[in-house]
Amino acid sequence: MKFVTQDALRVWLDQLAQEVDLVAPRDVEGHVLYRPVASSAGVLFEYQRPEMSAKDYLFPATEVLLQIEQRGKEMTLEEIVPERKQVLFGLRPCDAHGAAVIDALFLQQEPVDAAYRRQRERTTMVGLACPRMWEGCFCTSVGGAPDAADHLDLLLREVDGGYAVQVVTEKGAALLAGLELQEKKGEPPPSQADGEIVPVAPPQAWRTLFEDEMWQRHGERCLSCRICTYVCPACRCFDVVDRVTSVQPGLTCSERIRVWDACTSTNYRRAAGGHNSRPTKPGRIRNRFFCKFCYYPEDFGPLGCVGCGRCIVSCPVDIDITEVMRGVAERSDG
Amino acid sequence: MSGNGSNPMRPFIGRLAGIRDVATGIRLFQVEMAETEGQAAAAGYRPGQFAFLSAFGAGEAPFGLASGRGPYLEFAVSALGHVTHTLHGLEVGDPVGVRGPLGNWFPMEEIKGRNVVILGGGIGGAPLRPVIHTILDNRDDYGHLTILWAARSPDLLVFTDEFDEWRAAPDTEFHVTVDRGDENWSGNVGLITQLLEQVAPQIDNTVTITCGPPIMIHFAFLTQQKLGFTPQQMLTTLEARMHCGIGKCGRCNMGEKFVCIDGPVFWQYEIKEFLEGFL
Amino acid sequence: MNDIGQKIRETARQLLQEGQVDCVIGYEASPRGGVRPAFIYDAGEAERLVWSTRAVHNLATYLHDKKKPARRGEAPPRVAVVVKPCDSRTINVLLAEGQIERERTTVIGVTCDGMVDESGAPLPRCVHCAERTPVVYDVLIGSPPDVDVAADDDADLAHVEALPPTERLAFWLHEFDRCIRCYACRQVCPGCYCTTCMFERDDGLWVDAGVEMPGKYIFHLGRALHLAGRCVGCDECERVCPMGLPLRLLNRRLAREVETLYGYRAGREETLAPLLFELGEEGSPI
Numbered sequence: 030m031k032f033v034t035q036d037a038l039r040v041w042l043d044q045l046a047q048e049v050d051l052v053a054p055r056d057v058e059g060h061v062l063y064r065p066v067a068s069s070a071g072v073l074f075e076y077q078r079p080e081m082s083a084k085d086y087l088f089p090a091t092e093v094l095l096q097i098e099q100r101g102k103e104m105t106l107e108e109i110v111p112e113r114k115q116v117l118f119g120l121r122p123c124d125a126h127g128a129a130v131i132d133a134l135f136l137q138q139e140p141v142d143a144a145y146r147r148q149r150e151r152t153t154m155v156g157l158a159c160p161r162m163w164e165g166c167f168c169t170s171v172g173g174a175p176d177a178a179d180h181l182d183l184l185l186r187e188v189d190g191g192y193a194v195q196v197v198t199e200k201g202a203a204l205l206a207g208l209e210l211q212e213k214k215g216e217p218p219p220s221q222a223d224g225e226i227v228p229v230a231p232p233q234a235w236r237t238l239f240e241d242e243m244w245q246r247h248g249e250r251c252l253s254c255r256i257c258t259y260v261c262p263a264c265r266c267f268d269v270v271d272r273v274t275s276v277q278p279g280l281t282c283s284e285r286i287r288v289w290d291a292c293t294s295t296n297y298r299r300a301a302g303g304h305n306s307r308p309t310k311p312g313r314i315r316n317r318f319f320c321k322f323c324y325y326p327e328d329f330g331p332l333g334c335v336g337c338g339r340c341i342v343s344c345p346v347d348i349d350i351t352e353v354m355r356g357v358a359e360r361s362d363g
Numbered sequence: 364m365s366g367n368g369s370n371p372m373r374p375f376i377g378r379l380a381g382i383r384d385v386a387t388g389i390r391l392f393q394v395e396m397a398e399t400e401g402q403a404a405a406a407g408y409r410p411g412q413f414a415f416l417s418a419f420g421a422g423e424a425p426f427g428l429a430s431g432r433g434p435y436l437e438f439a440v441s442a443l444g445h446v447t448h449t450l451h452g453l454e455v456g457d458p459v460g461v462r463g464p465l466g467n468w469f470p471m472e473e474i475k476g477r478n479v480v481i482l483g484g485g486i487g488g489a490p491l492r493p494v495i496h497t498i499l500d501n502r503d504d505y506g507h508l509t510i511l512w513a514a515r516s517p518d519l520l521v522f523t524d525e526f527d528e529w530r531a532a533p534d535t536e537f538h539v540t541v542d543r544g545d546e547n548w549s550g551n552v553g554l555i556t557q558l559l560e561q562v563a564p565q566i567d568n569t570v571t572i573t574c575g576p577p578i579m580i581h582f583a584f585l586t587q588q589k590l591g592f593t594p595q596q597m598l599t600t601l602e603a604r605m606h607c608g609i610g611k612c613g614r615c616n617m618g619e620k621f622v623c624i625d626g627p628v629f630w631q632y633e634i635k636e637f638l639e640g641f642l
Numbered sequence: 643m644n645d646i647g648q649k650i651r652e653t654a655r656q657l658l659q660e661g662q663v664d665c666v667i668g669y670e671a672s673p674r675g676g677v678r679p680a681f682i683y684d685a686g687e688a689e690r691l692v693w694s695t696r697a698v699h700n701l702a703t704y705l706h707d708k709k710k711p712a713r714r715g716e717a718p719p720r721v722a723v724v725v726k727p728c729d730s731r732t733i734n735v736l737l738a739e740g741q742i743e744r745e746r747t748t749v750i751g752v753t754c755d756g757m758v759d760e761s762g763a764p765l766p767r768c769v770h771c772a773e774r775t776p777v778v779y780d781v782l783i784g785s786p787p788d789v790d791v792a793a794d795d796d797a798d799l800a801h802v803e804a805l806p807p808t809e810r811l812a813f814w815l816h817e818f819d820r821c822i823r824c825y826a827c828r829q830v831c832p833g834c835y836c837t838t839c840m841f842e843r844d845d846g847l848w849v850d851a852g853v854e855m856p857g858k859y860i861f862h863l864g865r866a867l868h869l870a871g872r873c874v875g876c877d878e879c880e881r882v883c884p885m886g887l888p889l890r891l892l893n894r895r896l897a898r899e900v901e902t903l904y905g906y907r908a909g910r911e912e913t914l915a916p917l918l919f920e921l922g923e924e925g926s927p928i
Contacts, residue, residue, distance in 0.1 A: 269607065446844075
């Protein structure tokens with residue numbers, strides 16, 4: 030196996046931070062979050078699952094799509110093209126899996142989402158395997174694993190004295206310049222993939238339960254907040270709005286921004302004129318779960334859930350996606 | 364394909380070539396595309412498609428295109444929100460943005476030779492105007508045309524300036540009704556569904572095209588079925604709040620279908636298959 | 643504790659059996675430990691209800707979902723709701739603001755000796771809480787426990803207030819920077835029930851939709867100000883925040899202001915009118 034010491038890894042990260050936009054897990058007031066870093070100082074190497082996914086760095090919560098200038102009656106529209114390369118370091122495999130889910134819609138369905146493609150192209154994803162599964166994790170139920178290399182460019186696994194490095198893609202290999210690698214005998218031990226296996230019912234089984242009473246039962250507790258969708262590595266709903274940034278005589282500057290949206294929010298389906306075709310909380314959470322396990326796989330291929338468990342641990346009223354999955358599996362069997 | 368080359372979220376720049384009121388609070392904007400690519404996109408427009416219209420600085424919103432016979436993309440806009448209010452404040456010559464035309468269209472080729480019943484409710488009549496024009500301009504290609512036009516009140520009837528032409532067209536009957544009349548109104552008063560039952564159009568070899576608010580589409584379908592129309596004879600176009608128009612943003616799904624890319628035009632038998640209703 | 647649970651189940655069963663209410667909102671055991679909100683429509687389901695020192699949620703917030711009839715043409719449902727003393731003041735606020743009807747609401751008050759978090763530690767608000775009996779109820783379950791209450795020293799608040807203005811601003815900007823604008827604080831709040839929140843207007847009049855500073859800062863300050871004299875201090879906003887923003891600090895600061903200036907404490911009595919309805923011409927209190 031290829032091996033790197035902790036010290037050599039830090040040297041490499043320090044170098045990367047000079048050359049690219051480097052993002053890594055950090056402790057932010059007691060919360061583990063992926064954050065831009067200027068060096069290896071403050072980068073966490075031992076952590077559980079960052080509370081937010083790394084989605085924000087590929088599909089930002091707020092992204093300027095266009096800069097708009099109006100001079101009199103003349104318009105100029107300029108697209109924002111990020112110049113620098115980006116490295117996401119310390120990704121958990123579920124975060125890369127989440128990116129692959131969004132790829133299936135934003136990149137693999139025509140027309141390609143231009144802003145997302147730019148973010149994706151400039152980014153290299155360096156994973157750090159979870160040594161084991163954490164509270165709420167069920168990645169192994171939905172095609173993932175705590176040490177899965179799929180969808181990453183490089184995967185690091187903690188071993189005695191440092192990390193085993195697995196090169197997954199050419200993009201990953203290209204990043205290795207400056208990383209002092211050694212050859213060592215043996216292979217890194219696999220992670221403890223001992224999480225509960227949650228049954229995943231096929232889309233057709235979900236379809237038979239669209240009118241089931243369980244949506245009422247789970248949905249009634251829902252607060253219509255956006256936590257589950259915002260912490261999710263695979264949720265991709267967005268809104269597009271304009272904001273004026275400056276007004277001078279003869280020159281108005283504005284931006285067209287894309288912001289995260291959430292199908293759980295009250296007015297998600299409110300149309301101009303006030304009609305709301307999904308006015309109830311049970312109807313809205315049903316849509317979220319159906320999107321993940323019925324619509325997304327039917328329309329775009331992959332499941333819309335990577336089993337990271339973030340929505341489970343962060344829901345203030347204990348709406349638990351695995352409880353829903355089990356409920357669907359049980360009911361559709363009967 | 365919308366947008367500029369590689370980016371479907373970038374609107375084409377256009378210019379307001381004409382603005383006129385087509386009902387109280389509903390304004391028709393004629394847009395001339397300024398960029399070559401935008402002109403090419405606009406030239407591919409087919410009745411039933413929609414497009415996003417931008418008031419730069421306020422945002423963009425989707426509209427079923429109401430284009431007439433001229434060279435312009437035409438949008439009927441009711442001032443209901445921030446974008447539409449801002450649009451209402453624009454003047455001829457002002458720049459706007461257009462993404463589109465997007466979505467599918469009415470199967471005007473497929474329904475050639477058949478009788479057509481058109482039911483338009485309020486501003487829902489807007490995307491039906493190009494359908495009516497297509498039939499009137501190719502009169503021999505289609506059978507009998509029945510137009511049922513409705514609004515909540517007389518001042519909300521759209522395209523009243525074209526009523527005379529529609530009435531006078533060969534092999535065409537035109538009926539209009541309002542939910543509530545006023546002192547100057549001497550025509551029908553009642554719902555479009557009641558009017559449909561009175562008119563009782565021929566069922567055989569006929570296709571209906573309904574557009575209006577969701578509740579109207581719902582009841583119009585029920586009445587049509589009562590009269591004997593089958594789900595294979597009934598077309599509609601659905602509205603939804605959308606943000607991208609290209610199947611990405613998630614806003615407009617009805618179950619696994621997206622109004623923006625699977626529609627907005629649907630046969631009733633397709634809608635019946637949706638897991639989730641539009642109402 | 644189990645005794646309280648038993649009495650809640652009996653009460654719920656009786657209310658539903660006798661047709662006095664259509665729904666009982668209480669707590670059920672959560673598969674993840676602790677408890678979670680439960681909605682009981684059938685006397686046979688009342689068995690699900692439990693009581694626990696983890697019953698942190700302020701269930702009064704769900705009364706907003708019950709203001710409208712389930713089906714068009716019907717009357718709105720009659721609802722019984724389980725409340726702790728702090729939650730009970732929410733009932734009074736909602737009554738005063740005309741949000742709920744007293745005759746449609748059955749208040750199942752439960753005496754409280756303080757709630758704990760996952761680790762078993764008492765919640766910050768409970769350490770200093772002297773309210774052991776709900777201020778409004780139709781049924782009272784439990785007897786007021788005799789517990790020592792630590793005097794509220796407001797040390798955390800005092801610490802922030804003692805900072806020089808620039809540092810205080812830096813403190814808040816640093817905290818609000820973590821906000822992801824998930825609106826959980828607003829959604830869980832029984833006092834936040836506007837149909838369209840001023841911070842979510844489609845014209846972006848006050849803040850635009852960006853998940854950025856200073857919009858996040860303005861949102862939180864605006865929200866806190868809108869709850870001055872209305873916030874009962876249930877701390878649900880802080881509990882649900884996924885980013886751990888210290889919203890309790892803001893709320894307490896405003897509550898103290900209102901109490902000092904006007905002697906007003908939100909929801910203290912059933913007949914208390916909203917503070918802002920009662921200001922005299924010179925801004926005089928009640």
